Amino acid sequence: MRITEVEPILLRGDRAYRAAAGAEEATDNGDWQLLVRVGTDEGLTGWADAETLAPAAVAIIAGQSMGIMGFRTLSELLIGENPLDVERLWDKLYVGSAYYGRRGVAMQCLSAIDNCLWSIRAQAAGMSLARLLGGRRRDRITAYASTLFRETPEAMEEAARGYVSRGFRAVKFGWGVFGEDPGRDRELVAAARAALGPDRHLLVDPGWYPVGWKTPGPMRSRRQAEALCDWLADYDVGWVEDFIHPERFDEYAYVRARSPVPIAAGEQVATIWDFQRFIGEGCVDVIQPDLSRCGGVSVATKVAGLAEQAGIDLVPHSWLTHLLTGYSLQLIATLPRARFVEFNVSQSPLTAGIARASFALDADGAVPIPDSPGIGVEVDLDFIRAHRVN
Structure with missing residues (x-):
C-alpha cells in the first residue's frame, strides 16, 4: 500500500x-x-483536524519545497511511502521540516498527518485504533462539558444548570472574561459551584493571560498564580488548567508544589522530549496532550507511558471537532486509569458540521467509545465541499 495524496483542506465559516x-x-x-x-492506492483514507493558523498550514503541507533537506513540504516527504510505517514516517517528517518546523504550525500539521496514518493503519488491520494500540480497557468514559466563562454570576448559574440538565457530571469553564476583574472571577466560580452542587466536578481554565484572551498582556507572577490556586480551592475545583506560560516549566513546578488544587496542563507542549521534561520536572498532576498539536497519536501514546510511570493522570485536550474527540477517545480506551474526555459543547456551525458522530451521554454522564475500524467517526463530505475555499 502506498500514499497517493496528502491533502490540506481549508474550510471557511462565519463565526468568530x-x-x-x-x-x-x-x-x-x-x-x-x-x-x-x-x-492511499488501496482506497483507505485517513482524516484529521488541526488547530493552527490554517492558511499557513496549507503551504506547509502542500506548498513549494526547497531543494535541501529540512525545507521540504510534508506532502512531498510522504507521497509514495507505505502508510503503515507510521513511526518511521514521523521521524522523516520531523527531519524533513526541521529548518522551519519542530514546533508550532509545522508540528500541528505533522500531528494531523500522524493521526491520519494511525487511522489508516487501524482500518487496514480491520480494528479500532484502541485495539491496534494494545487493547480496550474500557468502553465508556465520563465526559466533561468544556465551555467559556460567562460575564455575570447569573449567566454562569443558568449555563451550569443547563449542563446539569443535559446529564453532564463535570463542567469546565475557561477563558472568556476571566482575569479582567479578580472580584468578578470569584463570583463567577462561586456561581458555577452553587449551580453544579457538591456532587459534580467543576474544572477551571483561567488562561495564561491575566487580562483575558482578547488582549495579550503580562503573564501572572508566581505570587498571583499561587493566590489564584489558593482561592480556587475554596470552591472544590477539580483542577486549575493551563494558567502559566506554556514554556515556563520551572514556574509550573514551583506553583504545583504549593497549590492546594491539582494542576493540569500540557495542551501546548509538543514532542516526547518536551513532555519528558514537563512531567519529569513535576509540573502537573494531570497531563493534557492535544493530539492535534503534540505530535499526534505517536507522541500521545508515549506520553501515556510517562504519565503511568509518574503516577499522574492523562486527560487529552480535545476542544475542536468530533475528529479530535474520536482520536482522544481511542487513546483514553487504552489507558490503565482514565477520568474524563473533554467534550466541546461550544462548537461553531463550522466545527460541528465537519464530522458525524453519535457521542450521546448515558445516564451516568459518560459517552461510549467506538469500536469500529479506525476511530469510529465519519466526515461529512457534502459539508466539507460546501465550506472548502482552497
Missing part, C-alpha cells in the same frame, strides 16, 4: 471565537478550520 455575554453557548474557532486527508 467568542465568549457569551449571557447564558447562551460560547463559540469556538468558527472562522477557519484545517482538515488533512491522506489517501
